[in-house]
Amino acid sequence: MQAGIIDQGVELMLYGMGTVVVFLGLLVLATTLMSRFVGRYFPEAEPEPSRAAPPPPAARADDPQLLAVIGAAIHRYRSRR
Amino acid sequence: MQAGIIDQGVELMLYGMGTVVVFLGLLVLATTLMSRFVGRYFPEAEPEPSRAAPPPPAARADDPQLLAVIGAAIHRYRSRR
Amino acid sequence: MQAGIIDQGVELMLYGMGTVVVFLGLLVLATTLMSRFVGRYFPEAEPEPSRAAPPPPAARADDPQLLAVIGAAIHRYRSRR
Amino acid sequence: MDNLLTLWHASGLVQMAPGQGVMILVGLLLLFLAVRKGFEPLLLVPIGFGGILANIPGAGLAYPAVENALLQGGPALLGEIAAQLGVGADGGVKALMAAYESAGPTTQLVVDRLAAGAGYSDGMLYNFYTVAIASGVAPLVIFMGVGAMTDFGPLLANPKTLFLGAAAQFGIFATVLGAVGLTAVGLMDFSIADAAAIGIIGGADGPTAIYVSSVLAPDLLGAIAVAAYSYMALVPMIQPPIMRALTTKAERAIEMTQLRHVSRREKITFPLVLLILVALLLPDAAPLLGMFCFGNLMKECGVVDRLSDTVQNSLINITTIFLGLSVGSKLVADKFLDTSTLGILALGIVAFAIGTACGVLMAKLMNKLGSVPLNPLIGSAGVSAVPMAARVSNRVGLEANPHNFLLMHAMGPNVAGVIGSAVAAGVMISLVGG
Amino acid sequence: MDNLLTLWHASGLVQMAPGQGVMILVGLLLLFLAVRKGFEPLLLVPIGFGGILANIPGAGLAYPAVENALLQGGPALLGEIAAQLGVGADGGVKALMAAYESAGPTTQLVVDRLAAGAGYSDGMLYNFYTVAIASGVAPLVIFMGVGAMTDFGPLLANPKTLFLGAAAQFGIFATVLGAVGLTAVGLMDFSIADAAAIGIIGGADGPTAIYVSSVLAPDLLGAIAVAAYSYMALVPMIQPPIMRALTTKAERAIEMTQLRHVSRREKITFPLVLLILVALLLPDAAPLLGMFCFGNLMKECGVVDRLSDTVQNSLINITTIFLGLSVGSKLVADKFLDTSTLGILALGIVAFAIGTACGVLMAKLMNKLGSVPLNPLIGSAGVSAVPMAARVSNRVGLEANPHNFLLMHAMGPNVAGVIGSAVAAGVMISLVGG
Amino acid sequence: MDNLLTLWHASGLVQMAPGQGVMILVGLLLLFLAVRKGFEPLLLVPIGFGGILANIPGAGLAYPAVENALLQGGPALLGEIAAQLGVGADGGVKALMAAYESAGPTTQLVVDRLAAGAGYSDGMLYNFYTVAIASGVAPLVIFMGVGAMTDFGPLLANPKTLFLGAAAQFGIFATVLGAVGLTAVGLMDFSIADAAAIGIIGGADGPTAIYVSSVLAPDLLGAIAVAAYSYMALVPMIQPPIMRALTTKAERAIEMTQLRHVSRREKITFPLVLLILVALLLPDAAPLLGMFCFGNLMKECGVVDRLSDTVQNSLINITTIFLGLSVGSKLVADKFLDTSTLGILALGIVAFAIGTACGVLMAKLMNKLGSVPLNPLIGSAGVSAVPMAARVSNRVGLEANPHNFLLMHAMGPNVAGVIGSAVAAGVMISLVGG
Numbered sequence A, B, C: 001m002q003a004g005i006i007d008q009g010v011e012l013m014l015y016g017m018g019t020v021v022v023f024l025g026l027l028v029l030a031t032t033l034m035s036r037f038v039g040r041y042f043p044e045a046e047p048e049p050s051r052a053a054p055p056p057p058a059a060r061a062d063d064p065q066l067l068a069v070i071g072a073a074i075h076r077y078r079s080r081r
Numbered sequence D, E, F: 001m002d003n004l005l006t007l008w009h010a011s012g013l014v015q016m017a018p019g020q021g022v023m024i025l026v027g028l029l030l031l032f033l034a035v036r037k038g039f040e041p042l043l044l045v046p047i048g049f050g051g052i053l054a055n056i057p058g059a060g061l062a063y064p065a066v067e068n069a070l071l072q073g074g075p076a077l078l079g080e081i082a083a084q085l086g087v088g089a090d091g092g093v094k095a096l097m098a099a100y101e102s103a104g105p106t107t108q109l110v111v112d113r114l115a116a117g118a119g120y121s122d123g124m125l126y127n128f129y130t131v132a133i134a135s136g137v138a139p140l141v142i143f144m145g146v147g148a149m150t151d152f153g154p155l156l157a158n159p160k161t162l163f164l165g166a167a168a169q170f171g172i173f174a175t176v177l178g179a180v181g182l183t184a185v186g187l188m189d190f191s192i193a194d195a196a197a198i199g200i201i202g203g204a205d206g207p208t209a210i211y212v213s214s215v216l217a218p219d220l221l222g223a224i225a226v227a228a229y230s231y232m233a234l235v236p237m238i239q240p241p242i243m244r245a246l247t248t249k250a251e252r253a254i255e256m257t258q259l260r261h262v263s264r265r266e267k268i269t270f271p272l273v274l275l276i277l278v279a280l281l282l283p284d285a286a287p288l289l290g291m292f293c294f295g296n297l298m299k300e301c302g303v304v305d306r307l308s309d310t311v312q313n314s315l316i317n318i319t320t321i322f323l324g325l326s327v328g329s330k331l332v333a334d335k336f337l338d339t340s341t342l343g344i345l346a347l348g349i350v351a352f353a354i355g356t357a358c359g360v361l362m363a364k365l366m367n368k369l370g371s372v373p374l375n376p377l378i379g380s381a382g383v384s385a386v387p388m389a390a391r392v393s394n395r396v397g398l399e400a401n402p403h404n405f406l407l408m409h410a411m412g413p414n415v416a417g418v419i420g421s422a423v424a425a426g427v428m429i430s431l432v433g434g
């Protein structure tokens, strides 16, 4: 059974690596075509609305009191669970 | 086997729809009795305490800074997970 | 089959309780040795950093506005889920 | 060179049957409807994706090991299996599968062993289907989650709306009649069990439809589930014309009196009352309504909130994913691409329409007979499709009278419809199954 | 007309046996205790609800397919099954089930096929029981979750409190003796395995009790689990009188020195030390204590917080729901309504009382012998019932001395009691099982 | 006295084989690496702990019931089993297990019954392995979760980086060659299936490696998984020297142009394009890549966020725990302590090194041939090990040029490497399996 295992290994390497390269090559092609197609026929009308609404600018300030409140809110929420 | 399938269908309709109406009718009865019973013998002493404590009134104001903080707290909590 | 069940019960009690005491006794020993070993060879360099960062001091004040904000944040988070 | 042939023969391009290509397109269509049109995406995204996976040629994801061995095995293997089953190998895969299914249990074990020995195993989706649907567990767990999300307050404030939920179930039974009628005239070939499973589409309740189909007509499950969820998504288009046709503008403008406050104790007691009634009268509805009441009790009792939260979130989400993929496994071309699917799709929309009409007509009747005004538009919510149908009632009501907020009033018949179709499911399983 | 009869005969009213009615009331009582009295609601709500479901007449939710076929099947089916089993059909369901259970595996397959062919399937709760409890997985997963919620800090600060956890386990073994005693005098009929499973109620630890019963005495599992959780909920009523009777006011007023700080590294190492000790000395306790230590290690090691969070939340919640419903499946009337249940309830409370007393007495002894003051009230926490028993120690201590905060001191014996009863479980499985 | 002997003989000290002691130390070492050194703790904590549990002497947690009966049963039981199997009892446990595995299905049922009757049951970890890995479900669910956490944006912005992901897979196939070479010279004894499973370590992808091993070489799964996760953790040490050796400082300092914005629609369409390509060309990769694409679609489509959240959190966490413990069950001494494990560890690191080198060399080539500048350092990220390898590229790039932020550029090849190794897995299962 182990006779010719080297041959089997070489074959597996050739066909395996070949398939990987061919498959990913086709994927490069398909992806590029898809991106062009989408970009041409279904362009994004507006800048993509970010789904998780970002916090309003005020909150980004490093106001220590705000951070304290946030910390406490998270802490209280977690400890409640 | 398919002989008389119409009869089977009619029967299924009659008994099925009958059961649905009778069952839900009894449920109307049972529910009404239950509500009366509970209302008479186990009335709620006080206005039902809302379980998820409602936010204090101040928080309901549309104070933009407060909203910012809330947003940031939620955002930070989510991004931590 | 039930003949001698009392004997079986007494035996189970003796060997069972004995094992519990011996096992927990060995655990006292092992734990004490482990604590000494860890304390001597791997002492904590600094006071253990609390993993869930505690809320900054400001948040611990019973400032009603802060509490309102916290309540609202939790409430909004929960109602979103 | 042999390897190249192995790979080539293993590739989908060579093995693709036309039906599989069609079904992959159907799967993509379902995804499109879910993602772009918002058709019940929580279910139709997994179902559509599962449908594509099930039809990948050569992958055999939706088949048991034996069927994979028969479909992909060489003639030697087929001969060996046929010999074990005591039939000829040239009858084709369907004949061999039929022989396998009617063989004795020890013969099946031997054939299973042959398939496993040749390297064939149960497909991934087949496993999901076995665990999630064939066992009945996934629809029941989802029903528990639905129970934990349901507020019976509006129903308890006005219990008579249960009759609206009852009336709308006529869609179910009219459809049963339609299905047997199509069979009688020779257009279709449905058994009475098939007809019952198709009728349940009219219940407008996904888990109930899947549960009933898995018991009464597993082969039709794919088409029934797709029809049920698609039409539930189409409720805002299907219902309003019917509602307008059956009511006058004056009726649609009726304002209803505000619902009374319902105490927490009533809400805790209601699922138990319902459970006892089920236990006394209709044991075959016990799995569905039992889990539903259990979920609702966990929500209302207030002492197991951590269980209730999990039921409403991670548990129902996990179950939904595997339920959807499992339903997708029933979209294999050789089961789905059949004239029966067309019949199911046609009967399903009729079921929705009749259910809507009966709910509205019953509401008109109750408005006539009763002393308190009752807007007939809330009758259509009796089909369930929670909460979409209730929203439709509200929207159509607002058109006729901008001060007419029917949403809470329509929630009563809406949840009554869930109970009603679970009861109908129990009756049909009791009369037709087993 | 036939259909009307089918429906009527399928209804619960006709099929209801008196025992089933009683058990439905027992289920409602458990729900009442859980919801209104706060008796361990996380478990008793699912158990009580499962108990009601299990006793719905005609639904057969708690039985395997074969038993459902025997209970509900016609004489033809029973005759066929009896013929396969090689016994007479007139011996009744119990005799046929016994014959089925002792039949060879291939005969069982054939009978299973007969039952399935006649439309009978495993009940929903039976499936839950098989997956969750018979496999042992649910109690083990819950034990992992308990481990992930346990803080061994107080125990590590004062390891001698492990002896309190050991002493309180005497309740377990005294109860074993009680159970065999009742058998010897002919009041009950418990085997030694039954006695061991009943004794574990004294461990005051739900998952341990369920695990041991599932291995040693599956038929008694329902009563044992109900007793264990009910008495755990009653700890604030059971323990204080015993604690007061066995201590002087001066002893109860003893203030203990503050616990030393325990480093994170000690906390990480402790579960591994415990695991190694189990591996070396008591492999039969390895599943329970292994999962417990694993949960605790995940919590303490600080690098897998996302796993630990899931274990403490969605995983333990999901498992609790199905564990509870599965335990409920053992509340079927024909297994629960037996004099043995009364014996179990009586022995269970004795077990709690003896465990409490032994813990307190051992604490008194250690206070006498040791140099540092030790309040005997923390001994009662050795029965486990985490964290209720520790709170009871604290409360009784505060009565005697308003400056006496025993909570943290009592947490040591409290978690020691968990380890102690898991060790006892291992011993009993080793000596009695298999 | 008998009981004392029973307990003593049941204790681990007496039964401990040297190999088990060694494996417990190996388990502790893995825990140390995970907790103190941060080696992929999410997997190595459960694997290490499972490894310790699997080697608890006398507990038999990792064995099926029959093997436990053979290992721990008395001569009478062994004789009875041997008689059923039609072989002599004196051939030892291995011979009897082999006879059992090759016996007919009904004989197996009878032997199972004998083992169960003598009180032996499947070990806890064996059950976990059967459910989580042997069925294939756990690696697939984790792959779905990985899909739901993957952002294909950088890949879509620069699809050519897929070639880097392809090149790095050469590590896989070179290792296959190494494994068969070691076998040919007689140092090891790997079958071609073993060699393929070992090669997949070079894919630097945990779930893919576990999936392939479970199909092609279940006995080597423990060593392969440990090697894969350990070397993934060592990527920051393995890769930089190779990257520096193969590139000039000028190449490492190349700044790349900013990636274009990728629209949401492209991101939604990409998993479907990939799925269709898999369906057409490589059905054997359909389970892995199908679940991966499904997870990604759920994330990107934006209409099933609650499913996607659950997949990324509780579902993947629960699965990880049981996957890890199941892998641990393959660390039993009699399977792990074998020269093959040394071979696997040696081949694994070679695989990582070759993959890294090929990725870098391909990137150099593409930089030479292409018009846009491409920093060769991002080639090493093609092995996957997401996101560690991309961070390594970034760090080495910053050393050469402090303004050189390669992280986002390296994410393209990084996720391409995941696709590449899943494709390689499909090829190998197609050519070698079955």
Ligand code: NA
Pocket: D202, D203, D204, D205, D382, D383, D384, D385, D417, D418, D419, D420, D421, D422
């Ligand atoms: Na409905």
Ligand code: NA
Pocket: E202, E203, E204, E205, E382, E383, E384, E385, E417, E418, E419, E420, E421, E422
């Ligand atoms: Na205890």
Ligand code: NA
Pocket: F202, F203, F204, F205, F382, F383, F384, F385, F417, F418, F419, F420, F421, F422
């Ligand atoms: Na890879």
